[in-house]
Amino acid sequence: MTPQIQTASGATAPLVCRDRVEETADAATFVFTAADAAPIAYKAGQFIVFCVDVDGQKLHRAYSLSSTPSRPENLTITVKRVPGGQVSNHLLDHLRPGHALAALAPAGDFNVVDRPSTGHVVLLSAGCGITPCLSIARWLLDTSPATSIDFIHSARSGDDVIAAAELDRLHAAHANFRLTRVLEQPARASDRAGLLARPLFDQLLPDLHGRTIFCCGPQPYMDAVRAFADERGFDMGYFHCESFAATSAARAAQTSAGAGQSYTLSAPTFAKSGEIASTQSLLEALESAGLPIIGACRSGVCGSCKCRVVSGEVTTTSSATLSGEEIDSGYVLACSSTARSDLVVDL
Ligand SMILES: Cc1cc2nc3c(=O)[nH]c(=O)nc-3n(C[C@H](O)[C@H](O)[C@H](O)COP(=O)(O)OP(=O)(O)OC[C@H]3O[C@@H](n4cnc5c(N)ncnc54)[C@H](O)[C@@H]3O)c2cc1C
Ligand code: FES
Missing domain, CATH: 3.10.20.30 (Beta-grasp domain)
Structure with missing residues (x-):
């Protein structure tokens, strides 16, 4: 039987939405707590599966947690609208603070505990793929202050960057957190223009020795990043990626x-x-x-x-x-x- 959410008290509890933040024109972040407010154990980078009732049909979908287990009072996910998608549209159109959702226990091996890691972590994300990378960054900044983090995030424009203010806050607050935004339509002088191509990858990461790469985004983006790292002779045992798309x-x-x-x-x-x-x-x-x-x-x-x-x-x-x-x-x-x-x- 698939495990239901287990709170620290051992009870099975639904998650209650406590807050909703509009991130971009087509994405929102939802903040949850367990109905009995007990903390929920998970590993930074893991996802949670929600069971959502859409027109009488029970549908299950995975959403990466962007919160950190070091601050267990809240769980956050960000949902991006998929054209024609059943659950993403339902959540964005209907989920409001006070609503409860059934969920399965957090899972997934794209996490900073189970995957081999080093003291230099590179988080490469694109679009909605930012969610597990944000969780990993938040966790490392809370629990491993000696770890150096390069966070390289790609999006179409400044308005399409999910958690833009939080990324800026982390960049300003932590000397070991370096943020680079790669935008097709740059919004400020520090943004790098265009797509993440090999010359920019090499420029941003001149030394890959001893790094661990966590990568999440659309499949073509991840395929390109994987190829860049591989061509540079990177130890691919330290290259970890996660796809949000069903690969039937x-x-x-x-x-x-x-x-x-x-x-x-x-x-x-x-x-x-x-x-x-x-x-x-x-x-x-x-x-x-x-x-x-x-x-x-x-x-x-x-x-x-x-x-x-x-x-x-x-x-x-x-x-x-x-x-x-x-x-x-x-x-x-x-x-x-x-x-x-x-x-x-x-x-
Ligand atoms: C491990 C994991 C973590 C995930 N984390 C997140 C997250 O943090 N935020 C988030 O918004 N989504 C995330 N997803 C994707 C999410 O689970 C759903 O697949 C997504 O919300 C679409 O579901 P839907 O019911 O709206 O679309 P469906 O009704 O299932 O699909 C409708 C159509 O859209 C296509 N489609 C389905 N999913 C996608 C997609 N992701 N991109 C483009 N086309 C798609 C389908 O092929 C289909 O043609 C994650 C998926 C996995 C496996
Ligand atoms: S549906 Fe997730 S492993 Fe098959």
């Missing part, structure tokens, strides 16, 4: 051998069976069959879609949250698995 296992399967085949899928616990196409993720097939599975991130990072393949063969692109023991027992992440034969699944 099904998409990867579209081009693979066996595409176009279809198999039977059964879930005996629920006395249900159906079909699964080889180009479809196991999560998509279970959802189509009306089975109760939560697909919160749909990209193999949150673990909410864990299920057990009792018989049959799957191809899996991520087992990120599963222990060796679980993998040996047949557990898979449904969002990251496609069928290679008839399947029997236990939920």
Whole structure:
């Protein structure tokens, strides 16, 4: 069973929205506390999964926490509007102080505790990808004053910078926090103009030795940053990135051998069976069959879609949250698995 939010008192509690701050034309920050006001444990960089009722449908979505566990009284997330998106639009249009939301326990290995790190941290973010980087910066500034932080944030214009005042405040208050804004339309003299291309990357980070890079933003941005670091001979064991976009296992399967085949899928616990196409993720097939599975991130990072393949063969692109023991027992992440034969699944 997926863990619900556990407060320090051990109780399961919904989160109550206490404040809302408009960040940009299409993004707002929401401040939460547990309903019983007890602190919630998490690691800087992790995300939380909210269960949101949209027109009678329960939908799960992951949002990175931008707050720091060193100040556990509040949790903050920032939601950016996705055109046509069900949950982002619902939250931005309806969520107000006083409203409560169900949430799953914070999760994710893109965090400063579980990933190898050094005393020189480079936070590279673009757009809404700033959220986990802000959490990591806040945590390091509170708990590790000797750590040097280069925060390089990309956005379209000054008006599109999320948490702009907070970034300026951290820059002014901490000698070990250096902020660079890379804006397509620069707003002030210190902004660097354009996109983060290789010459600017080299100029801003002339020495990568001993650095740890945390990177979050749109996939093309992260691919470019990864390539810049790799080409410079950076130790990629210290390059950590997180994607907000669903990378469906099904998409990867579209081009693979066996595409176009279809198999039977059964879930005996629920006395249900159906079909699964080889180009479809196991999560998509279970959802189509009306089975109760939560697909919160749909990209193999949150673990909410864990299920057990009792018989049959799957191809899996991520087992990120599963222990060796679980993998040996047949557990898979449904969002990251496609069928290679008839399947029997236990939920
Ligand atoms: C680990 C993790 C952390 C995240 N943190 C944040 C965060 O801090 N702030 C935040 O705003 N979002 C974050 N997200 C994204 C968030 O979970 C939702 O995917 C996003 O809000 C869109 O959901 P939706 O229901 O509005 O769109 P959906 O109804 O799910 O999708 C509608 C359409 O938009 C496309 N789409 C879905 N998500 C995105 C996206 N992120 N960018 C562009 N197109 C998309 C879909 O392919 C689909 O075509 C995070 C995701 C993950 C996996
Ligand atoms: S939905 Fe998050 S790991 Fe599958």
